[in-house]
Amino acid sequence: DQQVKQNSPSLSVQEGRISILNCDYTNSMFDYFLWYKKYPAEGPTFLISISSIKDKNEDGRFTVFLNKSAKHLSLHIVPSQPGDSAVYFCAAPQPTFGDGTTLTVKP
Amino acid sequence: EAQVTQNPRYLITVTGKKLTVTCSQNMNHEYMSWYRQDPGLGLRQIYYSMNVEVTDKGDVPEGYKVSRKEKRNFPLILESPSPNQTSLYFCASSSAMGRGPDEKLFFGSGTQLSVL
Numbered sequence: 001d002q003q004v005k006q007n008s009p010s011l012s013v014q015e016g017r018i019s020i021l022n023c024d025y026t027n028s029m030f031d032y033f034l035w036y037k038k039y040p041a042e043g044p045t046f047l048i049s050i051s052s053i054k055d056k057n058e059d060g061r062f063t064v065f066l067n068k069s070a071k072h073l074s075l076h077i078v079p080s081q082p083g084d085s086a087v088y089f090c091a092a093p094q095p096t097f098g099d100g101t102t103l104t105v106k107p
Numbered sequence: 108e109a110q111v112t113q114n115p116r117y118l119i120t121v122t123g124k125k126l127t128v129t130c131s132q133n134m135n136h137e138y139m140s141w142y143r144q145d146p147g148l149g150l151r152q153i154y155y156s157m158n159v160e161v162t163d164k165g166d167v168p169e170g171y172k173v174s175r176k177e178k179r180n181f182p183l184i185l186e187s188p189s190p191n192q193t194s195l196y197f198c199a200s201s202s203a204m205g206r207g208p209d210e211k212l213f214f215g216s217g218t219q220l221s222v223l
Binding site: 006031032033034037041042043047049050051070084086089093094095097098099101 | 111142147148149151169197199204206207208209210211212213214215216217
C-alpha cells in the first residue's frame with residue numbers, strides 16, 4: 001500500500017501566480033518530509049524539508065506546510081516562474097517517494 | 108565538485124545479457140541506494156546500503172544484485188535482464204540517512220536502460 005500519495009499527476013499555472021502541490025501520507029509516525037525537484041534528463045535534487053514539530057518551513061519562494069491531523073502536506077511556490085517547470089516528488093522517511101507531480105509554468 | 112556519477116547514461120541490451128551500471132560518489136557518504144523510475148510509479152527503491160559491506164533489499168529487488176566493497180562505489184548488476192527491467196535508473200547517496208529532515212539524497216543523472 002502506497003504510504004505517500006500525490007494525487008495530481010500534473011499542474012499548470014501562469015507565470016507569477018501561486019503553484020500549490022499536494023501530498024498525502026498514511027503513516028502518522030512519519031516525523032519529517034522532503035520535497036525533490038526533477039528536470040528532464042537530470043536526477044532529482046533536494047528542494048526543501050520539514051520536521052513534524054513545525055507546521056511550516058520557508059525557503060525563498062518555496063514554502064512547505066504540514067497538517068499532521070489531516071496527514072497532508074503542500075508545497076507552495078510564489079511567484080511561479082517558467083524555470084520551476086519540473087516534476088516534484090514528495091518524500092517521507094527512509095525515503096518513501098510519491099509518484100510525482102509535473103508542474104508546468106506558462107509564460 | 109561534489110557529485111554522484113552513473114555510467115552509462117543510455118544502454119540498450121538484449122534479454123539475458125548480463126550488465127552492470129556503475130555508481131560512484133565523491134562525498135564520502137555512508138548511505139547509497141538505487142531507484143527505478145517508471146511512468147506513473149514514481150521512484151521505487153531497488154537496493155540500499157548503509158555502509159561498506161552492508162546491503163539490503165528495497166521495494167523492488169527481484170532481478171537485481173548490488174555490492175558495496177568500497178565506500179564510494181555501489182554498482183547495480185542485472186544478471187539476466189528482461190524487458191520488464193526497461194526503466195530509468197538512479198543512484199543516490201546521503202550522509203544523513205535516518206537523521207531527520209537532513210537526510211536529503213544526492214542523485215546521479217540517471218541511466219536509461221532498454222532491454223529488448
